[in-house]
Amino acid sequence: QVQLQESGPGLVKPSETLSLTCAVSGYSISSGFYWDWIRQPPGKGLEWIGNIYHSGSTFYNPSLKSRVTISVDTSKNQFSLKLNSVTAADTAVYYCARQGASTKHVDYWGQGILVIVSS
Amino acid sequence: QTVVTQEPSLTVSPGGTVTLTCASSTGAVTSDYFPNWFQQKPGQAPRALIYGTSNKHSWTPARFSGSLLGGKAALTLSGVQPEDEAEYYCLLYYGGDQQSVFGGGTKLTVL
Numbered sequence: 414q415v416q417l418q419e420s421g422p423g424l425v426k427p428s429e430t431l432s433l434t435c436a437v438s439g440y441s442i443s444s445g446f447y448w449d450w451i452r453q454p455p456g457k458g459l460e461w462i463g464n465i466y467h468s469g470s471t472f473y474n475p476s477l478k479s480r481v482t483i484s485v486d487t488s489k490n491q492f493s494l495k496l497n498s499v500t501a502a503d504t505a506v507y508y509c510a511r512q513g514a515s516t517k518h519v520d521y522w523g524q525g526i527l528v529i530v531s532s
Numbered sequence: 533q534t535v536v537t538q539e540p541s542l543t544v545s546p547g548g549t550v551t552l553t554c555a556s557s558t559g560a561v562t563s564d565y566f567p568n569w570f571q572q573k574p575g576q577a578p579r580a581l582i583y584g585t586s587n588k589h590s591w592t593p594a595r596f597s598g599s600l601l602g603g604k605a606a607l608t609l610s611g612v613q614p615e616d617e618a619e620y621y622c623l624l625y626y627g628g629d630q631q632s633v634f635g636g637g638t639k640l641t642v643l
Contacts, residue, residue: 449632459570459578459621459634472630476533508577517566517625517632518583525577 417523435509554622560603567605
């Protein structure tokens with residue numbers, strides 16, 4: 414059974430960097446798939462942030478591209494998100510998920526982690 | 533900026549049939565957009581239902597089906613159950629930019 418689990422600080426100050434990690438179990442990141450980050454502001458819809466292939470190739474939402482970095486650590490079977498210069502608008506539940514490389518199917522999701530941007 | 537549009541809300545009676553749609557601001561949705569559909573209930577992570585327009589995951593109930601309809605991706609629920617009341621999101625893949633875009637979601641009420 415594939416499982417994903419987000420972790421990181423639940424509170425980040427404005428202008429600082431949001432850093433989250435997604436630990437994957439039940440599947441080796443090195444075996445393939447894209448690994449996505451998705452967020453959902455309170456009471457709003459889902460927003461795709463970007464993803465990374467096991468080889469390290471990354472693709473980002475153009476609206477966030479200047480502030481986002483996604484990286485992968487295959488030795489720890491996890492991938493990470495960094496979002497810099499955060500504002501209150503970045504307050505959201507952040508999810509990690511798995512996406513098929515050729516089929517583009519998104520199947521397994523983490524439970525999500527709420528990150529609040531506030532001083 | 534690419535926009536994916538869904539009906540904001542729909543209401544269906546128990547046992548009825550309802551179709552949710554997903555349109556792209558770039559034009560007709562085709563299988564090249566690899567439409568995905570997700571169900572989200574309050575306080576829960578989204579759950580995958582459909583991928584690649586019409587393919588079901590192993591856990592997807594048989595009453596859910598996906599298709600292309602009039603230039604849009606579509607999710608049809610047949611024999612709706614009370615537990616199907618939820619928010620439904622579509623996700624389209626744009627190969628040129630290699631990015632994915634979610635629709636705004638449809639709140640489905642079973643009444």
